Amino acid sequence: MASASGDDYDDDDAAASSKRQRFTETPTPPPSDPHAPPSPTLPFELIAEILQWVPTKRLLQLQCTCKSWQSLISDPQFAKKHLRLPPKPARLILTFASPTTREFVIRSYPLHNVFDAAPVGPTELRYPSNRRKRFDLIVGSCDGILCFAVNQSLVLLWNPCIRKFKTLPPLNNQHREGSYTIFGFGYDSFSACYKVVAVFSYECDADANGYKSEVKVLTLGTESWRVVPDFPSVVPLDESGKFVSGSVNWLAYKSSPSSVIVSLDLQKECFEEVLQPDYGDVAVLDLTLGVLRHRLCVIAHGYDLLDVWLMQDYGNRESWTKLFSFPFLETPDSFPWVKALSLSEDDQLLLEFGSKLVVYNTRDGTFDTPQIQDINDCLASEVYIESLISPCS
Amino acid sequence: MVITAKGKEILEIAEEPEYVMLAKVEDLKMDMLRIVEEEEIKKIRLKTSDEATFEVEPSILKEMKRVQSLINTEAIDTSVAIPLPNITSRNLSRIIDFCWEHQYNTENLEEFKGRFLKSLNHQELKELLLAANYLNIKTLFDFLCNSFTDLIQNESPEFIRDFFNILNDTNSVKSMHAPAFQGSIDDD
Numbered sequence: 001m002a003s004a005s006g007d008d009y010d011d012d013d014a015a016a017s018s019k020r021q022r023f024t025e026t027p028t029p030p031p032s033d034p035h036a037p038p039s040p041t042l043p044f045e046l047i048a049e050i051l052q053w054v055p056t057k058r059l060l061q062l063q064c065t066c067k068s069w070q071s072l073i074s075d076p077q078f079a080k081k082h083l084r085l086p087p088k089p090a091r092l093i094l095t096f097a098s099p100t101t102r103e104f105v106i107r108s109y110p111l112h113n114v115f116d117a118a119p120v121g122p123t124e125l126r127y128p129s130n131r132r133k134r135f136d137l138i139v140g141s142c143d144g145i146l147c148f149a150v151n152q153s154l155v156l157l158w159n160p161c162i163r164k165f166k167t168l169p170p171l172n173n174q175h176r177e178g179s180y181t182i183f184g185f186g187y188d189s190f191s192a193c194y195k196v197v198a199v200f201s202y203e204c205d206a207d208a209n210g211y212k213s214e215v216k217v218l219t220l221g222t223e224s225w226r227v228v229p230d231f232p233s234v235v236p237l238d239e240s241g242k243f244v245s246g247s248v249n250w251l252a253y254k255s256s257p258s259s260v261i262v263s264l265d266l267q268k269e270c271f272e273e274v275l276q277p278d279y280g281d282v283a284v285l286d287l288t289l290g291v292l293r294h295r296l297c298v299i300a301h302g303y304d305l306l307d308v309w310l311m312q313d314y315g316n317r318e319s320w321t322k323l324f325s326f327p328f329l330e331t332p333d334s335f336p337w338v339k340a341l342s343l344s345e346d347d348q349l350l351l352e353f354g355s356k357l358v359v360y361n362t363r364d365g366t367f368d369t370p371q372i373q374d375i376n377d378c379l380a381s382e383v384y385i386e387s388l389i390s391p392c393s
Numbered sequence: 394m395v396i397t398a399k400g401k402e403i404l405e406i407a408e409e410p411e412y413v414m415l416a417k418v419e420d421l422k423m424d425m426l427r428i429v430e431e432e433e434i435k436k437i438r439l440k441t442s443d444e445a446t447f448e449v450e451p452s453i454l455k456e457m458k459r460v461q462s463l464i465n466t467e468a469i470d471t472s473v474a475i476p477l478p479n480i481t482s483r484n485l486s487r488i489i490d491f492c493w494e495h496q497y498n499t500e501n502l503e504e505f506k507g508r509f510l511k512s513l514n515h516q517e518l519k520e521l522l523l524a525a526n527y528l529n530i531k532t533l534f535d536f537l538c539n540s541f542t543d544l545i546q547n548e549s550p551e552f553i554r555d556f557f558n559i560l561n562d563t564n565s566v567k568s569m570h571a572p573a574f575q576g577s578i579d580d581d
Contacts, residue, residue, distance in 0.1 A: 040519050042558075050538045050541045050542065064563060069559075
């Protein structure tokens with residue numbers, strides 16, 4: 001029986017073991033060269049290159065090393081480089097109403113643990129608000145910044161990892177009977193800016209669909225909302241816009257045929273319709289829009305199955321691919337709320353299904369409940385990464 | 394003396410002749426035959442700080458962007474070895490090994506990388522990073538940067554300052570945690 005200690009690895013085992021273990025072994029001294037020169041000092045530029053590879057949380061700890069590291073790690077240019085490499089592990093964020101105090105609670109979990117079906121310990125995040133009895137809506141996340149809608153007029157951008165937040169100037173849309181606002185948040189790589197989009201809709205008898213919408217965009221770094229004209233004559237339905245490939249996408253209702261996907265290109269700031277997949281013989285009763293693997297995703301609700309479609313090449317209708325179908329968890333009396341959160345490398349799909357979080361294993365068709373405490377009480381969920389990107393810069 | 398190791402030939406060795414005994418004799422013969430037949434013309438010679446001359450084949454040179462740009466822009470005389478005054482023969486040999494494996498080892502690359510790292514102490518790791526930066530070899534440079542990350546993952550600030558030769562110029566003793574919030578959205 002092999003012992004569990006790390007002493008008896010042969011070479012192959014050691015190579016297959018973690019990098020951490022490799023380093024804990026005493027390095028072999030050079031076989032020759034008795035007059036070894038002193039250990040070289042790495043220039044600061046090279047140290048900066050190394051630090052780009054360090055995980056976000058660790059970098060924040062390393063700020064105390066010296067002043068030059070501190071200013072490097074808080075430099076927005078460094079944050080951008082750091083974001084690009086290597087891939088940042090994703091985290092799941094959940095919001096709750098505390099069962100005892102009814103206060104707003106936010107927790108985050110490493111996403112890979114959620115898929116592993118191992119019990120996951122939460123990290124409690126301190127939402128930047130002292131009024132605890134609030135239930136702000138998660139609009140979305142982009143590059144580690146989470147976007148919350150405080151109300152119809154107020155948006156909060158928050159990077160929980162670096163604990164920086166920014167409240168945007170109020171929208172000041174005139175409140176009307178039946179009016180509502182749907183927000184979206186994304187990045188325009190052309191101007192290298194984050195943008196928040198607000199679609200304000202209100203009843204309007206003059207319009208064919210009975211509703212009219214006005215769209216405003218705020219570029220992060222500026223202090224004002226700009227009007228973006230020509231929103232098509234549709235009724236936006238989604239809880240929030242979905243950011244994919246430089247565009248924010250909404251599901252919207254149109255009298256005929258039924259639902260459409262409307263997108264706003266964040267660079268050109270113009271609207272387009274994203275053509276939907278050919279659903280074949282499936283009688284589609286309802287649609288849900290989402291993002292999986294950085295691609296636009298549609299879940300089409302049939303009578304007994306849900307079909308998951310991915311648009312592999314954004315904007316190209318031919319690239320819609322049906323990934324798989326899965327059954328309803330319980331016989332639905334009405335269509336449950338479904339949100340696709342993440343698709344793991346081994347094809348497990350994390351879903352918000354009704355009021356539950358479930359993991360659907362697409363390979364053997366089984367459902368699992370992640371081992372997260374209070375999981376079924378969560379109000380909202382989102383997937384984000386830990387980055388150094390500040391909403392304030 | 395002419396010894397061919399995989400992907401490289403070492404023509405003259407001033408020091409450390411033991412270091413070149415890397416490949417099996419059979420491999421050497423095969424490599425020599427193949428290289429003589431196909432690629433002799435395109436090979437470039439590199440001279441290290443300890444006066445060893447390496448003959449390096451084009452597929453490896455391609456990875457060394459600095460050498461590539463020297464060859465392309467200055468139309469250098471390829472009969473003369475290009476001097477690399479910052480790089481020792483030991484390190485150049487390691488670099489060539491890495492580039493070779495990175496190109497041709499499709500099955501056990503991770504295993505090779507593990508062995509490669511294990512053979513380096515801290516000083517050698519730094520020397521190699523400097524060399525990879527000097528020669529502008531992206532694959533090796535990124536690999537080493539990532540390896541430093543693992544190395545400092547759980548170390549104390551004192552270790553890190555010592556490791557990178559950094560003076561502690563922070564006035565106050567700061568906690569190892571991110572700063573707390575300054576205000577909240579409710580503050581006016």
